[in-house]
Amino acid sequence: MNTLSYGLLSLLSFAPLSGYDLAQKIKPLWQAGHSQIYPLLVSMEQQGYISYKLIKQVDKPDKKEYTITEAGLMQLRQWVETPAEHPVLRDEMHFKLYSLWLSEPEKAKEMLRKREEFCMSELNRYKDMLKGNEVLREKRGESHEPKATTFGRYLLIRKRIMDMESALQFCKLALEELES
CATH class of the missing domain: 1.10.10.10 (Winged helix-like DNA-binding domain superfamily/Winged helix DNA-binding domain)
Incomplete structure (x- = not known):
């Protein structure tokens, strides 16, 4: 499998x-x-x-x-229960950033702003999912214990929220660097 x-x-x-x-x-x-x-x-x-x-x-x-x-x-x-493989990193933007010197600054900013919009949209979606998971947890009468069916989902949603917050911070940093 x-x-x-x-x-x-x-x-x-x-x-x-x-x-x-x-x-x-x-x-x-x-x-x-x-x-x-x-x-x-x-x-x-x-x-x-x-x-x-x-x-x-x-x-x-x-x-x-x-x-x-x-x-x-x-x-x-x-x-x-077996260890997970190392994460596979596949983001087209990484190659674009590596070759950013070839881009016009305004086009580079546009790319970063679009990524920022996407990340903000995803962040909001994951925050809504977190609320939904809490409702489901309460409906099932579960706590935040590792054996609860909603616990892994909760952790995964929290990870995605952190990923999107980090990506937004990166976009902000990159845009500031392009401005200077």
Whole structure:
């Protein structure tokens, strides 16, 4: 199984989801398209890690709602307990910054302002997600203990908030440097 497979199992360990819902929920965490996700769902179902029930729909094709199985939970638990690989850093802007000397200062500022806008939008989105996670935590009667189903989600959202705050600080620094 690859990392995306484990990501799908992680999402399914929280709640049953359709393939479409999985594709939407994985976007903030991992870059993956439907063409990657659906074959993995078939494979994981064949391996016994997930099962599905067919949901009849009116005016739309029927959909499959996937659920993680006990075997899937065991596989996910083993994976969660192994050390994570070093993070892969892939940001097109890094190469652009490296070659910034070729850019007109106004174009460079425009690139940084667009990144700043994106980061602010993401920061607001993650802050809303944090509020939603708190509502879900309370609804489930959970605390902020590591065994709570919402705890890992809480930590991940907090990390993304910190990432966006750091990126905003960088944009501000870079824009100040371009101004001087």
